[in-house]
Amino acid sequence: MSMTVKEVSKLVGISVRTLHHYDEIQLLKPDNVSSAGYRLYSEENLDTLQQILFYKELDFPLSKIKAILDDPSFDKYEALSNHRNRLLERRNRIDNMIQTIDQTNRYLKGEIQMTNEEKFTGFNFNDKQYEEEAREKWGDKTIQEANKQINEWTTDEKLSKEEEMNQIFRTFAELRTGSPDSEKAQSTVQKWYDYLNSNINYTYTLDVLKGLGDMYVTDERFMNNIDKFGTGTAQFIKEAIDIYVNNQQ
Structure with a gap:
């Protein structure tokens, strides 16, 4: 009809x-x-x-x-499954953010204590909002291969990997008032570079790493998220990455 x-x-x-x-x-x-x-x-x-x-x-x-x-290969059943998974990820993240907001309100009122780690629960730099731009830049096949490894992780593994990532950014935040060419800053860049290449099924060259550093300050979404660890963290990471790349070339 x-x-x-x-x-x-x-x-x-x-x-x-x-x-x-x-x-x-x-x-x-x-x-x-x-x-x-x-x-x-x-x-x-x-x-x-x-x-x-x-x-x-x-x-x-x-x-x-x-x-x-x-696309002739478009599969509506697969698409629906992907929609569901992405919406569940978004819902889980929103639930975590709401919980963090509620806890922060209680913390500000002096009702509870809150660790620095708890203050950033729900902030996830692997959010799908960036995936489409990545697909356009590096191609569908590259992103599919990168996601394949991530999707095979268990829930506990994902939480562990996310915490490992957040700890790297917390270290950058602690160092941001110092020099980006310090030994500690450069070793943290190395740790971030190793994290990317060992956890995502994609080869991050030095040029790609430098491009990421640039994006941390040119894309307001990345900069705002990273600077939640401390104002100026994104700029510090970008400068530290630039020095690291120059030293490696």
């Missing part, structure tokens, strides 16, 4: 203008048009719209969504 654009708009809760835009950019073209020129959406069109909205919920740009849906 076909549905008009107004009926789809009412059913889904998105505007008619948005549906028209999806048609114009060929992201979602209705299967039929009535004799009067009205768009008519099929059941299959609605299934596609559902996929589009799942990807939008996960912050994918429309251009990338179109490329994914147009």
Whole structure:
């Protein structure tokens, strides 16, 4: 049974203008048009719209969504499984952040004590919001291989790896008022470099490492997250990485 654009708009809760835009950019073209020129959406069109909205919920740009849906290898069952896993990851992270906020409120009121580690529970630098940009920069195959190793970790292993990563950033934060070319700073860069190459199924060259350092200060999302360990931490890491790379070349 076909549905008009107004009926789809009412059913889904998105505007008619948005549906028209999806048609114009060929992201979602209705299967039929009535004799009067009205768009008519099929059941299959609605299934596609559902996929589009799942990807939008996960912050994918429309251009990338179109490329994914147009790919001959696209598998809607696999896509739904991936949507579910990503949303569960997001929910778990949000739950942790809410818990951290509640604990911090009690800590500020003097009701409880809170360790520095507990203050940063929920901050995860492996967040999926960066994955699409990484895919565009390094390609789907590279990211899939990198994720494969991570996805094989148990929950305890993931928590342990995340804590190891956070400890490296806490060390950088403690060192940030000193010199980035100090022995301790450079050994911490080495530890971060080793962490990346041993835990992610991707070869981080010195050039890639330098690119990451640059991104820590040019991308506000990275800088804001890293600076939660202490203002200026991101800039310090970038400078320490630059020195490390120069010394290794």
